[in-house]
Amino acid sequence: MQIFNTLTRQKEEFVPQVPGEYRIYVCGPTVYNYIHIGNARPLIVFDTLRRYLEYRGNKVIYVSNITDIDDKLIKKGQEEGTSMKEVAQRFEAEYLKDAAGLNCKKPTVQPRATEHIQQILDIVKDLIESGHAYVAKNGDVYFRVKSDPEYGKLSHLKLDDLESGNRELRSQMEDDLKEDPADFAVWKAAKPGEPAWESPYGMGRPGWHIECSAMSRTHLGKTIDLHCGGQDLIFPHHENEIAQSECANGCEFARYWMHNGFINVDNQKMSKSLHNFFTVRDVANLYGYEPIRYFMLTAGYRMPLNYTVDLIESCKNSLERLYTCRENLDFALSKTAFGTDETLKEKAEEAKKKFCTAMDDDLNTPDALAAVFDLVKDINTLSAASSKAALEAGAAAFDEITGVLGLMYNRKKDEVPAEVTELVEKRAAAKKAKDWAAADAIRAQLTGMGWAVKDTAQGPQLSKL
Helix, strand or coil, X not given: CEEEECCCCXXXXXXXXXXXXXXXXXXXXXXXXXXXXXXXXXXXXXHHXXXXXXXXXXXXXXXXXXXXXXXXXXXXXXXXXXXXXXHHHHHHHHHHHHHHHCCCCCCCECCEHHHHHHHHHHHHHHHHHCCCEEECCCCCEEECHHHCCCCCCCCCCCXXXXXXXXXXCCCHHHHHHCCCCCCEEEEEECCCCCCCECCCCCCEEXXXXXXXHHHHHHHHCCCEEEEEEEHHHHHHHHHHHHHHXXXXXXXXXXXXXXXXXXEEECCEECCHHHCCCCEHHHHHHHHCCHHHHHHHCCCCCCCCEEECHHHHHHHHHHHHHHHHHHHHHHHHHHCCCCCXXXXXXHHHHHHHHHHHHHHHECCCHHHHHHHHHHHHHHHHHHHHHECHHHHHHHHHHHHHHHHHCCCCCCCCCCCCCHHHHHHHHHHHHHHHCCCHHHHHHHHHHHHHCCEEEEEXXXXXXXXXX
């Protein structure tokens, strides 16, 4: 599999340190509010990558964190008159609900920042002892950026051109505490009313960047195969992660980096001030979760993706085509008489090969979806004359490749009661005898029982109302 490595700015063969085992870290949410559709993109994209690697027979150790200590969380708690912890617990539950709705697999490990305070302090200690960090006069601890000659290698920016790596708004007071404006906090001295933990530098809390370094090292080791996240995290977050991790560990932090592009809304940057800011929950309440997942797969993950109402409606319609195709396959397989044509077997294998070729090319989900719809076309064209074995091969291939994309998870097989089957057969007999009144009466009876009957070239087809 070839992936585009942000670090080298080129496609490379994705080779893990241990053959057949991929160790992946994906930056998770800061749980201070509902996630928006921009947050959903890395969630879905890298879940799809994981599914594909597992589909190809690999083991994936997939770690995605929860940031439950942060300025935004503290501020939200203060505004609500609750606590940071209560805010974090509430919105973590909402995030997990959205992630499940989007059919994202649970991470192998989903660590919380507040559960790794000692591991964070261990890294801070190593950085201070090696001269890569220093304690400021107020108890803050800053990473000494100029101590790392490779700083800027991920963002491909020169140190002279970089602004401070701090996530927080800079102030004159903060700059006065630093040796250099570019230095960033790895430990922050406690302020009145804020949550804090004991440390050798006084009461305080971790800086944002150090959290991921500690959680990654704890659960995946000092060198991981792949680090993923949104494009907005390249600088300063991921740049700072690399610096503090490699200076503390004395080795490469991540061998590959993948970053997804931004989400725009009606060709404008998503922003609360522009009133074009949509949460996943907002969109799901109108269209369901699955169209959101489908939408995220319609463009290459590195490209910007433009959200519009028309596009999400189009995604919903495309999903309906997939569900209809799969229902028709179930119906064809429920018959007692089959054709003899084996062509669908060959088409199913072709579709799987096209699908894998696309996914091996830097997770090319648009071409992977095209392979799915090529198979849909073949199924719709060939089913009537296909043998049972060919139909089963078509169904298996369809389920495999849509499953890798995380789609078709709302498919339900309805058990048809014997009395319903009997009524369908009576209606067919009435139609054959041209007793249209009886046929219509039976259709009405079936509707009253919650079943719709549709006449097709292959015979009557039932569906639950």
